[in-house]
Amino acid sequence: MNNRFLRIISLIGVFFLSIVFIVEYYNGVVFNNEYTVLQDTILSNKINYLLRTTLWKFHLASGILLSLIFVVVWKFNKDTWLNILFIKTITILVISGISNYSFENKYLHIAHIVVSIASIIIFIIALAENLTLWRRYA
Amino acid sequence: MLNKSNTMKIIGFFHVLLMILISSVVITAIFNITLFSKANLIETIDYALDVTGAIMSPVDSLLVARIIRQQLWQVHFFVGVSLPIMAAIIYLMRQQIYKTKQITVFLNVSILFYMSLVGSLLNFRRELNLSLDFANILRDLHWTGIYIFIAFVLYHLYIVLIKTKRGY
Numbered sequence: 001m002n003n004r005f006l007r008i009i010s011l012i013g014v015f016f017l018s019i020v021f022i023v024e025y026y027n028g029v030v031f032n033n034e035y036t037v038l039q040d041t042i043l044s045n046k047i048n049y050l051l052r053t054t055l056w057k058f059h060l061a062s063g064i065l066l067s068l069i070f071v072v073v074w075k076f077n078k079d080t081w082l083n084i085l086f087i088k089t090i091t092i093l094v095i096s097g098i099s100n101y102s103f104e105n106k107y108l109h110i111a112h113i114v115v116s117i118a119s120i121i122i123f124i125i126a127l128a129e130n131l132t133l134w135r136r137y138a
Numbered sequence: 139m140l141n142k143s144n145t146m147k148i149i150g151f152f153h154v155l156l157m158i159l160i161s162s163v164v165i166t167a168i169f170n171i172t173l174f175s176k177a178n179l180i181e182t183i184d185y186a187l188d189v190t191g192a193i194m195s196p197v198d199s200l201l202v203a204r205i206i207r208q209q210l211w212q213v214h215f216f217v218g219v220s221l222p223i224m225a226a227i228i229y230l231m232r233q234q235i236y237k238t239k240q241i242t243v244f245l246n247v248s249i250l251f252y253m254s255l256v257g258s259l260l261n262f263r264r265e266l267n268l269s270l271d272f273a274n275i276l277r278d279l280h281w282t283g284i285y286i287f288i289a290f291v292l293y294h295l296y297i298v299l300i301k302t303k304r305g306y
Contacts, residue, residue, distance in 0.1 A: 004302045011157075011295075018161035022169070022213070030209050037202055046186040051206070054173060054182075127154075 013069040019062035023055045067094045089119040166214040179203035222250040253283040
């Protein structure tokens with residue numbers, strides 16, 4: 001039962017993870033600060049700002065839901081130092097993300113980026129550790 | 139030389155990667171159809187016009203919306219064309235291990251190839267000078283492929299759940 005439950009929420013987790021990354025790509029590359037769809041800079045900036053804000057809301061909602069899934073998966077897993085480190089990093093990531101969304105501070109933004117890179121690295125290490133488990137999914 | 143165990147690990151890795159890419163393609167499509175539909179984008183542009191006091195004709199608003207949408211579809215296109223390649227790698231590796239025809243995986247690869255081919259034609263319809271009618275047919279074919287693919291994914295998930303239930 002637990003195994004099936006974990007598989008289903010992992011699938012939902014992948015979906016949220018993809019939303020987080022797609023929005024990051026859209027806002028970082030497509031609608032970055034230099035994006036101008038019109039020659040009128042003020043109007044262009046306004047359109048850019050509106051599109052970016054809408055997308056960031058999705059990034060925020062998906063990020064929070066994803067972190068909740070991580071917490072559920074962690075509860076079902078062993079308390080290894082890697083899992084504990086990962087969940088602590090995710091907690092900092094969510095707090096810095098929400099704070100950055102609320103206050104739009106430069107340092108909070110940098111902290112969010114640094115912690116997100118750290119959490120990705122830990123996540124990849126954790127996946128590599130469990131590589132043998134992937135045989136069942138292949 | 140890769141042994142069976144290592145090959146299975148690589149297949150597992152590609153499988154997870156394929157899952158992330160498929161989710162990305164689905165999400166970009168959902169975003170572009172709902173959040174960034176032409177109507178929604180025109181509404182956003184009109185709001186920006188109101189706020190900044192600028193003036194633009196409805197035709198120009200539609201043109202700007204189409205430019206924005208084009209850039210968003212590019213992400214869908216590039217992720218989409220990488221899917222059949224990834225699926226083909228998985229298919230070839232699985233065939234090497236099991237030494238039997240992997241019919242379900244082969245069907246999946248075929249659907250993804252079909253989708254990316256039709257999608258590529260749609261993406262380059264202006265460069266290829268395709269008529270509007272033909273582009274509409276291609277769009278319908280792409281949608282049909284989506285339904286087939288959804289059916290495949292549901293079947294795949296059903297099999298996984300059955301196997302999990304049996305403790306496989």
